[in-house]
Amino acid sequence: MAKVNEANALPVPRDTVLVLALRGLVLAIALVLPLVLDSYLLSLAILILFWGLLGQGWNIMGGYAGQFSFGHAAFYGLGAYTSTWLLVNAGVNPWIGMLAGGLVAVAFGLFTGFLSFRYGLRGPYFALATFAFAEMLRLIAINWEVVNKSRGIQVPLRGTDSLLAFQFETTKVPYYYIILSMVLFTLALTYWIDHSKLGYYFKAIRENEEAAAALGVDPLCYKLLAMSISAFITAMGGTFYSQYLLFIDPEIVFGPQASVEILLRPIIGGAGTVLGPIVGALLLTPLSEFTRTLLREPPGFLVLLRGHAGTDMMVFGALLIVTIIFMPNGLAGWIAKRWNRLVKR
Amino acid sequence: MALLEVRDVSKKFGGLQAVNHVSLHVNEGEILGLIGPNGAGKTTLFSLIGGYYHPNSGRITFRGCDITALQPNAICQLGVARTFQLVKPFANLTVFDNVMVGAFNRTASRPEAKERAQQVIDFVGLNGREAQMARELPTPGRKRLELARALATQPTMLLLDEVMSGLTPTETATLVALIRQIRGRGISVLVVEHVMRAIMALSDRIAVLHHGEKIADDLPENVTKNPRVIQAYLGDEFMLSEA
Numbered sequence: 001m002a003k004v005n006e007a008n009a010l011p012v013p014r015d016t017v018l019v020l021a022l023r024g025l026v027l028a029i030a031l032v033l034p035l036v037l038d039s040y041l042l043s044l045a046i047l048i049l050f051w052g053l054l055g056q057g058w059n060i061m062g063g064y065a066g067q068f069s070f071g072h073a074a075f076y077g078l079g080a081y082t083s084t085w086l087l088v089n090a091g092v093n094p095w096i097g098m099l100a101g102g103l104v105a106v107a108f109g110l111f112t113g114f115l116s117f118r119y120g121l122r123g124p125y126f127a128l129a130t131f132a133f134a135e136m137l138r139l140i141a142i143n144w145e146v147v148n149k150s151r152g153i154q155v156p157l158r159g160t161d162s163l164l165a166f167q168f169e170t171t172k173v174p175y176y177y178i179i180l181s182m183v184l185f186t187l188a189l190t191y192w193i194d195h196s197k198l199g200y201y202f203k204a205i206r207e208n209e210e211a212a213a214a215l216g217v218d219p220l221c222y223k224l225l226a227m228s229i230s231a232f233i234t235a236m237g238g239t240f241y242s243q244y245l246l247f248i249d250p251e252i253v254f255g256p257q258a259s260v261e262i263l264l265r266p267i268i269g270g271a272g273t274v275l276g277p278i279v280g281a282l283l284l285t286p287l288s289e290f291t292r293t294l295l296r297e298p299p300g301f302l303v304l305l306r307g308h309a310g311t312d313m314m315v316f317g318a319l320l321i322v323t324i325i326f327m328p329n330g331l332a333g334w335i336a337k338r339w340n341r342l343v344k345r
Numbered sequence: 346m347a348l349l350e351v352r353d354v355s356k357k358f359g360g361l362q363a364v365n366h367v368s369l370h371v372n373e374g375e376i377l378g379l380i381g382p383n384g385a386g387k388t389t390l391f392s393l394i395g396g397y398y399h400p401n402s403g404r405i406t407f408r409g410c411d412i413t414a415l416q417p418n419a420i421c422q423l424g425v426a427r428t429f430q431l432v433k434p435f436a437n438l439t440v441f442d443n444v445m446v447g448a449f450n451r452t453a454s455r456p457e458a459k460e461r462a463q464q465v466i467d468f469v470g471l472n473g474r475e476a477q478m479a480r481e482l483p484t485p486g487r488k489r490l491e492l493a494r495a496l497a498t499q500p501t502m503l504l505l506d507e508v509m510s511g512l513t514p515t516e517t518a519t520l521v522a523l524i525r526q527i528r529g530r531g532i533s534v535l536v537v538e539h540v541m542r543a544i545m546a547l548s549d550r551i552a553v554l555h556h557g558e559k560i561a562d563d564l565p566e567n568v569t570k571n572p573r574v575i576q577a578y579l580g581d582e583f584m585l586s587e588a
Contacts, residue, residue, distance in 0.1 A: 197449045197458070204446040207435035214395065214429070216421040216450035216498055 016343065030180060034173045042172050048285045049179040050240060055266035055277030056186045057233030062263060063271030064199060065226035066206025070127040071134030072234050072262040074112075075105040077253035079235025080242040081141065084153050094166040098239040105235035106228045108133075113227040117220050122209075131259065138254035152249025155242060166243045175244050182240065183278070186233055190274050193229075202226055203272070234262070264316050268323045270330025279332045284319070288312040348373045348533050349394070349425070349502055354403030356389055363389040364400070365557040371502065376524070376534045378548030378565070380541070382578055385554040387537045388430060391506050394535075395427045396420040407502070421450060426500035428491040430507045430537075434479035441466065441475040443490055447497030462497055469493045469523065485516045496527070503527060505536045509543050517543050545569070553577065 034042055054076065061067050082104045083097025092100070112133045121129050142150045161168040168174045193199040201222045204212035209219050242248050252258065269280020291312040298306050305311060327334040347370035356364040364386045371377045381387050392398045394405055396417040405413045412420050421427075426447075435443050444465055448458035466472055469489045474482070482490060488508050495503060505524070509517045521543055528534055538544040544551065544565075551568045553561040555577040561568050568574055 195455065197453045197455070200442065200446050200449055203438060203442070204435055207437060208433045210397075210417075211429065211433035211435065211494075212446065213417040214421060214427050215447045215494055216418050217446070218416070218418045 018343070027184075034176050039172065042176060044286060044289060046172060046176050046179055046244070047289075048281045049176070049183050050237065050244075051261070051265050051285050052278045052281035053179065053183050053186060053240070054234055054237040054262045055269065055281055056183070056190060057230050057237060058262050059230075059266040059271060059273075059277045060190065060193065060202075060233065061226045061230035063266055063273070063276065064193065064202040064206065065223055066202075066272075067223055067226065068123065068127045069130040069230075069259075069263070071130030071132070071259050072230075073254050073256065073258035074130070074134035074137050075109060075231040075234035076238040076241075076258055076262065077134075077137055077141070077248075077250070078105040078108055079238025080248045080253045081147060081153070081238075082235070083239040084155060084242045084248055085147060087155065088153055093164070094239060094243050095164075098166075098236055101239050102232040102235045105231040105238075109227040109231035110224055113224050114220075117223050131256070134254060134259055135256070138250050141250035141254055150250055152247060152252075155246040157246070166239075167246075175240075179240060182236060187274065187278070189229075194274050198222075198225070206272070260313070264320060266330075268316075268319055268330060270327075270332030270334075273330065273332040273336070276330050276332040279335070280330070283331065284316060287315065291315055347371060348375075348408060349535070350406045351390070351394065352404045352406070354390070354393060354400045354405060356386075356393055356398060356400050362557050364393065364554075366403070367554070367557070367559045368403075369552050369559060369562060371533050371535055373533055374528065374531060376528055376536065376547055376549050378544040378551040379535060379537045379554065380539075380544060380551060381554035384556075385577075386557040387554055388506060389557075390554065391427070391504060391535075391537055394420075395425070395504060421498055421500075424499075424501040425504065426495035426498045426502070427504035428488075428495050428506055428508055430510070432484075432487045432491045434482065434487055434490055436478070436480035438479055439475065440471055440477050440479055440482065440490060443479050444493050444497045447494040450498035461499075465493045465497045468496070468526075470519075484511050485513075488512065488520070492523070500532060502533045502535070505534060505538075507537055507539060509538060509540045521547050 033045060037045060054072070057075070058069065058072050062069050079098070079101035082101035083092075083094050086092035086097045086100060087094050112130070116126055116129045141147050147153065155167070157169060158165060158167055159169065161170055161174070163174060166178075193202070201212070201217045204215065204217055205219050205222055213219055238253060241253070265280030265284050266277040267280070268284060269278065270276025294302070295305055295311050323330060329337075349371040351367060351369050354364060354367050355362070367386075367390060369377070379387055379390070389398065393400050396412065396415050396419070399414055403413075404411060407420070407423055407425055410423065412423065412425075415423075435446065438446075441462060444462040445458055448461040448465070452458055452461070466475060469492050471486065471489050471493060474486065479487070479490060492505075492508060509520055512520065517540060524534060524536070524547060536544060536547065548565055551561070551563065551565050552559055553568060553571075553574050555573075560573045560577060561571045563571065
């Protein structure tokens, strides 16, 4: 039996003392990090965690349940717009707004998911449908006076820091701890899903829907469940973005660029693994910052690229191709495999 | 009362009458063989019982409960499990996790599901391969995995769609023994099979389909003597020369 347990846990590193120690160490570092980082590096750390959170949201539906979404900007934008609109127009506390945004995103996910799944959209067709739904929301936002059309919405400055109001103007440190808590919470949730009936059913649907149904899995029900969890987490990220940068507009939160950025990190990091989205965010976010800075002041041989935006996306694209070909389980899957081999020896 | 009862069921695909007013039943603890030449409608009938298609007319009941309009997952939860003719393993999951999915049909507890999965894996003889990815299994292993997953859902009735095709005679013999053991545990079995020797040895009773219609339903030894069955398999010329 012991042997089976070990074997069964293959994709996840084994719960050896070593792994536990490693986890503790990483957590400890994450907790004290703001004390040692300067302002630039702190905002980079916040960005890494922020993209990690969005990736985790995408991962539940795209990675575990295998329903590839190309339009997660829909949930992201709904979260951002709901909480911000409520704050500006009705004075609703952003924490409550975050909950409301999550629920709106879940409702939208259930509606669009039911339409897509009920009529049998799978694979690339489903991905295109999600893209279309996100674009639809972007166009509505651009043309709707109630949400200020393409001018976007600004979160009014308060002049004070307040955890209750989810707004800090003199320091970024609280934002770091807020997003860290959100990521840790989602990490625990993903770990639980990965080890429960829910996760097995999600993976079964991803691998073969017909076979899953033959084993008692209700595909429609579990796909909608995956979509709801995914939508809620992603919407929470939307509210965080809005409270952190204090401004949203339709392009930023509903645009295709957001959808692409959300899915890149979990895929390169390892879709369908617990740590994949975080690993992806750790790798790609600094890389993106680096390429952007590099192109602002390019060295001599790259001078022809000066001032051209989007080079980070080109680098990401190349990375994506390499990952899909050489590491189908992403970086996290690849590391887990090496790690297991190393420990076994 | 019969455990599974198919009453006057028909299914049409466009202009093709795949299954034409077929009635059959499976008794508790019985192994019923379903045979017929290629295109006779065996797999269609199978899919109708499993809920993948719904008949144009007729009724299917299981333990007296009407399952005609139910979805595959609901039918599985009621206790009818099936395998696929073209095996459908969860390729990127381990053998153990494949069976775990089936085991979760009757429990939400992971330890319980694990115990159940291990029992079934030992039973079908896949022990030692738990950690292997399903895609790495050779054909006989995949057939066993298909069987293990279905058994893990704890069915009262098992539908086996050509589990023996593509196996060597030795492998077939062990699988026949395995299916007998399954019946010994009180599970009724409906087998669709092309391998005649296997199905003759295995079945308590055999139903024969031809062009979507049932042309015989009898003990194995009688079925082989039935002129309509011989005609269906070997054609008219054979009948003439016999006469």
